[in-house]
Amino acid sequence: MAQIDTLFLYNNHEVLRFSDLVVGEGVQANQFCIRHGDRAALIDPGGDLTYTPLTIALSRRISLDGLDYILASHQDPDIIASLPRWLMHTRSQVVVSRFMASNRACRLWVAMVRKLGPRMIVPQHGGYFAGEQVGHFLDWLAALECGVDLLDSQSYRLPVSEQDLTFNKCI
Structure with missing residues (x-):
C-alpha cells in the first residue's frame, strides 16, 4: 500500500514523498511532489508499475490538472518508464536534471x-x-x-x- 510522507509543510507549500507503490518484484523508488497552492511538480514519476498507485495517491493530495512539471533525475526505467502515460493524461512539461x-x-x-x-x-x-x-x-x-x-x-x-x-x- 502506498505510503505518503509530508517532508515539508509551510503555508501553501508542501513537499510529499510517495513510497511502497510497487508490490512484488518491481523496483522500489521514491516519487516526490512539490505543491505550491494549486500548482505542482512531480519528481521521478517512476516505472510502469507505479503509475496507477501513484496517480491514485497523488490525486488524493492535488488536482492532476495542476500538475505543471514532471522532473526526471535520470533516464532509468524505474524513474521514467511511466512518463508517456503522465504526458498523455496531464498537461505537464518534462524537465531532465543534470x-x-x-x-x-x-x-x-x-x-x-x-x-x-x-x-x-x-x-x-x-x-x-x-x-x-x-x-x-x-x-x-x-x-x-x-x-x-x-x-x-x-x-x-x-x-x-x-x-x-x-x-x-x-x-
Whole structure:
C-alpha cells in the first residue's frame, strides 16, 4: 500500500514523498511532489508499475490538472518508464536534471546545496537524511568518485594480449 510522507509543510507549500507503490518484484523508488497552492511538480514519476498507485495517491493530495512539471533525475526505467502515460493524461512539461559525470560535478553540486542549508535530503531510493546526517551525506558525496573518475587504463585496452599484438606485427 502506498505510503505518503509530508517532508515539508509551510503555508501553501508542501513537499510529499510517495513510497511502497510497487508490490512484488518491481523496483522500489521514491516519487516526490512539490505543491505550491494549486500548482505542482512531480519528481521521478517512476516505472510502469507505479503509475496507477501513484496517480491514485497523488490525486488524493492535488488536482492532476495542476500538475505543471514532471522532473526526471535520470533516464532509468524505474524513474521514467511511466512518463508517456503522465504526458498523455496531464498537461505537464518534462524537465531532465543534470548527470553527475565526475567528482568535480559532485563537488560543485554539494557547494551549491550547502548554501541552501538543507535540513533534509531525500534520495531516489530508500530513506532520507535529516539533521547531522545531511552534513555526513554531503561530505560523502563531495568525495565520491564517479563517472569519468572511474576510468583508468583498463577501460581503454585492446581486447587481446600484448603477445598477440607482437605476433601480429611480425606477420
